[in-house]
Amino acid sequence: MKVTLAMKPMTKGFIPIEAESIVPKNFLSGTDLSVWRGNRELRLDEAFSVSVEGSADRAEDVEVVLSGDTCRLKRVGEYMDAGRITVLGGIGMHCGNFMSGGTIEVHGNADGWLGREMAGGTIVCRGDVADYCASGYRGGRKGMKGGTVEVFGRAGDFLAESLAGGTVVVHGDAGDMAGAEIHSGTLVVHGNCSRPAANMKGGSCYVYGTARGMIPTFRKVGTVQHEGRTLIQFTGDLANRGKGNLFVKDYEYLD
Amino acid sequence: MTELLVKNACVIDPLRGINGEVMDIAIRNGKIVEEVSDAAEVVDARGMLTMPGGIDSHTHICGTKVNFGRYMSPEDMRAGRTPRQGAMHATSGYSVPTTYGNSYRYSVMGYTTLLEGAMAPLEARHTHEEFSYTPLQDTMANTLFDGNWGILEAIRDGDTKRVAAIIAWTLSAVKGFGVKLTNPGGTEAWQWGKNVTCIRDPVPYFEVTPAEIIRSVVEANELLHLPHSVHLHCNNLGTPGNYTCTLGSFGLIPDLNKKRQTLYATHVQFHAYGGSGWKDFCSKSEPIANYVNMRPQIVIDMGQVMFGRTTTMTADGPMEFNLYRLHHDKWSNHDVELETGSGIIPVIYRRKNLVNSIMWAIGLELALLTKSPWQCLLTTDNPNGAPFVKYPEIIALLMSKRYRDAEFATVHPDTESRVPLPAIERELDWHEIAVMTRAGGARALGIQDLGKGHLAPGADADVAIYPLRIDEVDPAAEYQKVIDGFSQTEYTIKRGRVVARRGECLVHGSNATFWVRPKVPENYDMGKDPDFIEKFDRYYTVRMRNYPVQDEYLTRSRCIETEADL
Numbered sequence: 075m076k077v078t079l080a081m082k083p084m085t086k087g088f089i090p091i092e093a094e095s096i097v098p099k100n101f102l103s104g105t106d107l108s109v110w111r112g113n114r115e116l117r118l119d120e121a122f123s124v125s126v127e128g129s130a131d132r133a134e135d136v137e138v139v140l141s142g143d144t145c146r147l148k149r150v151g152e153y154m155d156a157g158r159i160t161v162l163g164g165i166g167m168h169c170g171n172f173m174s175g176g177t178i179e180v181h182g183n184a185d186g187w188l189g190r191e192m193a194g195g196t197i198v199c200r201g202d203v204a205d206y207c208a209s210g211y212r213g214g215r216k217g218m219k220g221g222t223v224e225v226f227g228r229a230g231d232f233l234a235e236s237l238a239g240g241t242v243v244v245h246g247d248a249g250d251m252a253g254a255e256i257h258s259g260t261l262v263v264h265g266n267c268s269r270p271a272a273n274m275k276g277g278s279c280y281v282y283g284t285a286r287g288m289i290p291t292f293r294k295v296g297t298v299q300h301e302g303r304t305l306i307q308f309t310g311d312l313a314n315r316g317k318g319n320l321f322v323k324d325y326e327y328l329d
Numbered sequence: 330m331t332e333l334l335v336k337n338a339c340v341i342d343p344l345r346g347i348n349g350e351v352m353d354i355a356i357r358n359g360k361i362v363e364e365v366s367d368a369a370e371v372v373d374a375r376g377m378l379t380m381p382g383g384i385d386s387h388t389h390i391c392g393t394k395v396n397f398g399r400y401m402s403p404e405d406m407r408a409g410r411t412p413r414q415g416a417m418h419a420t421s422g423y424s425v426p427t428t429y430g431n432s433y434r435y436s437v438m439g440y441t442t443l444l445e446g447a448m449a450p451l452e453a454r455h456t457h458e459e460f461s462y463t464p465l466q467d468t469m470a471n472t473l474f475d476g477n478w479g480i481l482e483a484i485r486d487g488d489t490k491r492v493a494a495i496i497a498w499t500l501s502a503v504k505g506f507g508v509k510l511t512n513p514g515g516t517e518a519w520q521w522g523k524n525v526t527c528i529r530d531p532v533p534y535f536e537v538t539p540a541e542i543i544r545s546v547v548e549a550n551e552l553l554h555l556p557h558s559v560h561l562h563c564n565n566l567g568t569p570g571n572y573t574c575t576l577g578s579f580g581l582i583p584d585l586n587k588k589r590q591t592l593y594a595t596h597v598q599f600h601a602y603g604g605s606g607w608k609d610f611c612s613k614s615e616p617i618a619n620y621v622n623m624r625p626q627i628v629i630d631m632g633q634v635m636f637g638r639t640t641t642m643t644a645d646g647p648m649e650f651n652l653y654r655l656h657h658d659k660w661s662n663h664d665v666e667l668e669t670g671s672g673i674i675p676v677i678y679r680r681k682n683l684v685n686s687i688m689w690a691i692g693l694e695l696a697l698l699t700k701s702p703w704q705c706l707l708t709t710d711n712p713n714g715a716p717f718v719k720y721p722e723i724i725a726l727l728m729s730k731r732y733r734d735a736e737f738a739t740v741h742p743d744t745e746s747r748v749p750l751p752a753i754e755r756e757l758d759w760h761e762i763a764v765m766t767r768a769g770g771a772r773a774l775g776i777q778d779l780g781k782g783h784l785a786p787g788a789d790a791d792v793a794i795y796p797l798r799i800d801e802v803d804p805a806a807e808y809q810k811v812i813d814g815f816s817q818t819e820y821t822i823k824r825g826r827v828v829a830r831r832g833e834c835l836v837h838g839s840n841a842t843f844w845v846r847p848k849v850p851e852n853y854d855m856g857k858d859p860d861f862i863e864k865f866d867r868y869y870t871v872r873m874r875n876y877p878v879q880d881e882y883l884t885r886s887r888c889i890e891t892e893a894d895l
Contacts, residue, residue: 215658
């Protein structure tokens with residue numbers, strides 16, 4: 075089953091739409107769903123042109139395709155456990171929160187908190203992601219616990235903050251505080267980033283570019299070969315009695 | 330004129346010696362009266378357990394410290410979310426909820442009066458502002474004097490009357506209610522990066538000991554004839570073997586007051602630890618309770634720990650730093666100029682943790698081993714031991730040996746060899762619970778003459794009606810019914826109005842704040858004392874004239890005037 079949701083042009087200003095109902099399994103029982111704009115509840119067909127092809131018995135067989143200006147559409151795929159969501163453009167904040175299975179593919183850019191606290195499944199973003207991608211909640215102890223996030227563009231600040239499982243791969247650069255508070259899991263940044271893995275407790279963080287503003291409380295172990303690259307290995311964060319591994323191609327401390 | 334008649338209530342009112350009598354309660358204009366006209370609105374209590382409104386004699390619900398707990402734990406606000414409904418505002422939070430969250434949840438449990446356990450005088454405005462947004466309870470604030478420079482100097486000079494004068498000026502200025510000593514001297518030593526280990530260690534610079542602080546402030550408190558006694562958080566909280574320090578502190582206290590205790594020792598669970606370290610950590614509730622049993626001048630509260638997530642917050646800065654080193658999670662530390670300090674960390678108490686299991690047992694043991702319920706009040710030191718919403722479970726644990734045994738089977742298996750709890754057979758009755766949750770609190774705080782904690786004509790019409798039939802429910806066996814009954818009143822009546830019904834708060838309410846203004850002779854008026862003024866101007870970041878809390882901060886002001894013997 076393929077559900078296509080074409081966003082209708084927004085007539086009223088910049089109020090984002092909260093669309094936690096857009097999850098593949100919800101479409102098994104039809105398209106009689108609602109979303110919220112501010113304090114107003116809208117039927118799905120008030121916000122989107124809805125078309126459905128085929129039918130399905132299982133969420134795994136449902137694909138939701140979002141098109142149009144979806145940059146202000148929030149919470150798409152929240153608690154999703156199976157199926158597929160394809161976003162042809164960009165997507166708003168909190169896409170794939172708490173997701174535990176299935177696939178979300180974003181062809182444009184994703185706003186903040188992509189895949190926050192996700193537990194499983196796959197998110198692929200072909201563009202850039204904003205801050206707090208694959209992170210935890212503000213003040214929370216555990217962020218993403220499983221699954222995979224792959225970003226082909228750049229990532230903002232606090233990428234994979236409090237990562238507690240799963241894999242996060244960013245092909246471009248990442249911002250400040252990438253992988254802060256990692257407990258376990260793996261973060262790979264192909265480009266540069268600053269202050270990686272601050273206060274790391276466990277897990278692994280790879281930076282294939284330059285780590286700027288390198289945290290001084292990591293102990294240098296030596297060089298290792300990793301997938302054809304020569305990387306410098308650190309352990310830490312000693313400030314947090316951490317036993318994590320940080321691998322960087324190159325690093326510079328703050329002046 | 331508004332009249333209300335509560336019919337067929339099964340009343341337990343310990344301060345009047347009423348225990349389970351079916352009677353009517355007449356209310357006019359917010360007060361209990363002998364009788365009302367036929368036009369009165371009738372609430373049929375149908376034989377349900379009816380008591381004076383609950384009084385929490387030590388809780389942390391308002392002020393800078395609580396608010397910083399909210400600030401540093403945004404994740405706490407993910408729990409306990411309720412939408413706006415009727416007269417109720419939206420609420421959120423579990424261990425440090427919004428003020429409305431605190432107020433509604435307390436009200437649904439039948440609580441109508443709360444004592445904020447620790448207010449830093451300099452930051453009193455914040456406490457009073459949050460009080461006015463805690464609309465369904467009357468409030469009062471213990472004021473911190475543990476590291477007050479003026480008082481420490483007066484104690485060093487042996488001038489107890491000056492200690493009293495500074496307390497009098499400060500209480501009047503910040504609209505405080507009682508005198509709180511939190512780790513006396515310890516938080517001041519913490520400004521030097523130190524602590525005091527017990528009552529004989531001198532505080533740096535001031536060279537006075539906690540024992541001297543406790544003794545002179547207790548004397549000063551009685552010179553001022555304050556309604557409440559000194560409210561003490563002993564030194565050395567949370568350390569293995571600290572029970573000797575607690576006993577030493579209790580031993581300093583003479584019996585100075587006929588009407589009430591001379592010392593209120595708070596959250597004694599945290600001060601009743603044996604052992605020389607965490608490896609041989611054990612309960613010393615027995616010596617503490619025995620000591621309290623022999624001394625009517627001391628009242629304690631439990632400070633019960635319940636398993637789960639919460640936030641610890643206290644003016645005891647060094648202790649919170651030690652806790653931080655154990656947990657290695659978030660930590661906040663705060664210094665309040667010439668007065669005190671504070672620390673906050675979030676914690677999780679776990680059943681599978683031996684130390685936490687022992688702590689859980691100690692609180693219950695204190696309540697069960699203290700013979701008189703008037704001497705051991707029910708608290709969790711909210712939210713330090715647990716959020717107050719756990720009170721119904723604690724009541725059930727105290728009333729049912731079977732429930733205790735069932736819970737005991739789920740805690741760390743080594744607990745049995747470290748605590749006396751499994752051997753304690755005592756089960757508290759309804760009357761004792763009424764004492765521990767309202768009457769005892771009113772007497773200990775000295776507010777029964779102000780119409781709190783009882784239902785005699787003239788008293789404030791604060792009534793809690795619980796959906797419990799005490800002649801039908803056997804608390805020893807049907808503990809779940811006890812928990813359910815105390816979790817949600819059928820009616821909570823505050824100042825003569827039904828404010829909560831079956832879990833829903835019905836009115837917006839408006840809070841009254843009790844505070845104390847001791848009258849002192851001219852020569853003891855610190856507002857005119859040159860030395861005091863000079864110190865103030867030199868060291869405080871605020872001007873003395875800007876320091877007092879203005880009347881506008883109090884929605885309803887209930888000022889208690891006392892005559893000082895100076």
